[in-house]
Amino acid sequence: xxxxxxxxxxIINNLEVFYGDFRALKGIxxxxxxxxxxxxxxxxxxxxxTFLRAFNRMNDLVPNTSTKGQIEKDALDIQMLDVAELxxxxxxxxxxxxxxxxxxxxxxxxxxxxxxxxxxNQLEEIVECSLRQAVLWDEVKDTLHKSALALSGGQQQRLCxxxxxxxxxxxxxxxxxxxxxxxxxxxxxEELIQELKQTLxxxxxxxNMQQAARASDYTAxxxxxxxxxxxxVEYDITAKVFTNPEKRxxxxxxxxxxx
Amino acid sequence: MTSTETGSIISLAKTNKNYKLNKITQYFGYALVWxxxxxxxxxxxxxxxxxxxxxxxxxxYEFLFTRPxxxxxxxxxxxxxxxxxxxLVVLTLVIATPLGVGAAVxxxxxxxxxVKESKLVAFLVQAARMGVEILAGVPSIVFGLFGFSxxxxxxxxxxxxxxxxxxxxxxxxxxIIRTSEEALLTVPRSYREGSLSLGATxxxxxxxxxxxxxxxxxxxxxxxxxxxxxxxxAIFWVTLGGSFYLPQSIRHSGRSLALHVYxxxxxxxxxxxxxxxxxxxxxxxIVLNLTINLVSRRLTKHISGKV
Numbered sequence: 395x396x397x398x399x400x401x402x403x404x405i406i407n408n409l410e411v412f413y414g415d416f417r418a419l420k421g422i423x424x425x426x427x428x429x430x431x432x433x434x435x436x437x438x439x440x441x442x443x444t445f446l447r448a449f450n451r452m453n454d455l456v457p458n459t460s461t462k463g464q465i466e467k468d469a470l471d472i473q474m475l476d477v478a479e480l481x482x483x484x485x486x487x488x489x490x491x492x493x494x495x496x497x498x499x500x501x502x503x504x505x506x507x508x509x510x511x512x513x514x515n516q517l518e519e520i521v522e523c524s525l526r527q528a529v530l531w532d533e534v535k536d537t538l539h540k541s542a543l544a545l546s547g548g549q550q551q552r553l554c555x556x557x558x559x560x561x562x563x564x565x566x567x568x569x570x571x572x573x574x575x576x577x578x579x580x581x582x583x584e585e586l587i588q589e590l591k592q593t594l595x596x597x598x599x600x601x602n603m604q605q606a607a608r609a610s611d612y613t614a615x616x617x618x619x620x621x622x623x624x625x626x627v628e629y630d631i632t633a634k635v636f637t638n639p640e641k642r643x644x645x646x647x648x649x650x651x652x653x
Numbered sequence: 654m655t656s657t658e659t660g661s662i663i664s665l666a667k668t669n670k671n672y673k674l675n676k677i678t679q680y681f682g683y684a685l686v687w688x689x690x691x692x693x694x695x696x697x698x699x700x701x702x703x704x705x706x707x708x709x710x711x712x713x714y715e716f717l718f719t720r721p722x723x724x725x726x727x728x729x730x731x732x733x734x735x736x737x738x739x740x741l742v743v744l745t746l747v748i749a750t751p752l753g754v755g756a757a758v759x760x761x762x763x764x765x766x767x768v769k770e771s772k773l774v775a776f777l778v779q780a781a782r783m784g785v786e787i788l789a790g791v792p793s794i795v796f797g798l799f800g801f802s803x804x805x806x807x808x809x810x811x812x813x814x815x816x817x818x819x820x821x822x823x824x825x826x827x828x829i830i831r832t833s834e835e836a837l838l839t840v841p842r843s844y845r846e847g848s849l850s851l852g853a854t855x856x857x858x859x860x861x862x863x864x865x866x867x868x869x870x871x872x873x874x875x876x877x878x879x880x881x882x883x884x885x886x887a888i889f890w891v892t893l894g895g896s897f898y899l900p901q902s903i904r905h906s907g908r909s910l911a912l913h914v915y916x917x918x919x920x921x922x923x924x925x926x927x928x929x930x931x932x933x934x935x936x937x938x939i940v941l942n943l944t945i946n947l948v949s950r951r952l953t954k955h956i957s958g959k960v
Contacts, residue, residue, distance in 0.1 A: 450850060452846065452849070452850060455846070455849065457765065457766075457769060458769075478852045478853070478854055479852065480852075481849065481850055481851065481852040482851070482852030483852075485850065485851070486846075486850040488843060488846065488847065488850075490843065492841070492843035492844060492846070492847045493847075494844055494847065494848070494862050494866075495844075495865070495866055495956045496865075504848070504851065504853070504861070504862075505851035505852065505853070507861075508848075508851060508852065508853035508854070508857050508861070509852065541955075554847070557847075557851065558850075558851065561851055561852060
């Protein structure tokens with residue numbers, strides 16, 4: 395059931411998310427391709443983050459949230475999966491780097507330990523491998539037992555990516571992962587995402603239009619309707635969305651006329 | 654010179670005058686605040702100096718290492734009361750810490766969801782919160798009477814370390830719950846989300862990320878409670894009894910330092926020995942406070958990654 399080339403990772407059927415009575419997302423139908431980078435763009439408040447957090451059921455943590463419709467991952471309804479198992483296979487990177495107040499080693503080893511791996515040599519192997527994948531190993535290999543909070547913002551974010559990779563996910567959700575970083579650190583993250591595409595499906599929410607155009611294979615444009623509910627306007631191959639969008643609204647947004 | 658220019662000069666002069674007046678008010682206020690602060694600190698140092706200088710006249714090797722002899726002359730030292738105090742503190746913490754921290758974890762991490770599920774639970778949680786608030790302000794003798802009637806009499810534990818530490822635990826529980834609750838609330842939500850997003854369970858998240866991060870605050874609450882146990886008298890008078898022998902088990906009566914001070918001062922002629930014991934008590938509390946500062950600063954530094 396693992397992702398085949400050009401296979402479907404997620405199938406989203408008429409997804410709606412409510413915060414209490416307020417409908418934050420309505421009528422989303424999409425297919426997310428495996429081993430590709432899909433970026434989600436759109437103005438503030440259009441439900442991009444809410445949409446992203448539906449994939450690993452992080453919305454469940456917000457009180458009074460309810461979800462209608464269905465998301466299938468590898469042809470299985472995610473509501474039917476064990477939530478811990480789901481989140482293990484669908485990693486998430488947050489807007490602000492959020493390393494734990496622990497050592498670099500303990501941060502990366504956190505997930506494997508939570509899933510019952512105790513042998514220290516096995517943990518060491520996972521930590522090194524994950525840090526290498528996140529292109530952080532060379533910078534931190536001598537300071538593995540120093541606090542992660544002493545790292546720079548960009549390093550912290552790459553550490554968070556390593557931490558997510560350590561539990562061996564097949565999907566990575568990224569919620570504006572570079573927005574709190576300087577341009578160079580941001581570029582490093584972008585290069586890293588390109589690398590990760592080989593083995594992972596990446597869904598990335600971004601405010602940065604160039605980033606979406608440069609770094610993603612597919613782009614989905616979300617907008618906020620008159621009732622403040624977010625909906626999907628256009629979804630296609632990135633090159634098509636940015637050069638020859640079907641909808642007028644998309645063109646207006648991309649050319650900076652609103653948003 | 655136009656009329657508007659004249660006006661502005663006059664108003665400028667006025668501002669200057671106001672400025673001078675402001676400056677005087679400022680100095681006056683400054684002096685007043687300074688005097689208040691000085692008076693308060695002077696009073697503290699005067700009390701400390703008095704107790705310590707009086708106390709040190711009787712403190713010597715023999716005073717520290719012999720047990721009280723009893724009787725109205727107040728012969729003997731304080732050795733057994735020091736040991737009883739240590740027993741009392743340790744036993745009270747063993748009872749109160751897991752309960753208090755556990756209650757705080759429930760209130761912060763779990764109560765929110767439980768409240769959504771049923772009205773009854775919501776009511777109970779609200780009642781528990783209010784109970785903690787109210788209990789924090791109840792005088793210690795009330796806890797003493799509660800302990801006396803429940804543990805000493807009804808459950809037949811008698812005047813004993815057990816009765817005293819159970820009552821003492823009831824006394825410090827509100828403090829531990831409140832400080833732990835506040836400490837837990839300061840843990841950023843992003844830590845919890847980070848952990849849960851890795852597929853960690855809720856309990857694992859609390860145990861491995863939330864509690865360690867909240868530890869400096871929790872430790873501060875515990876150490877404050879230790880100070881309270883060392884300092885309280887009335888509650889232990891009616892639960893611990895006052896035996897000056899070394900307690901052989903948790904079912905034996907004992908005498909804490911503060912209780913010893915009270916008994917020496919009220920029942921014997923040995924006022925000098927009461928002062929000596931009080932000096933030891935004060936020194937203990939000073940050392941304890943310095944330790945809190947040091948430990949919680951170290952922990953905070955460690956957790957915020959500065960070492």
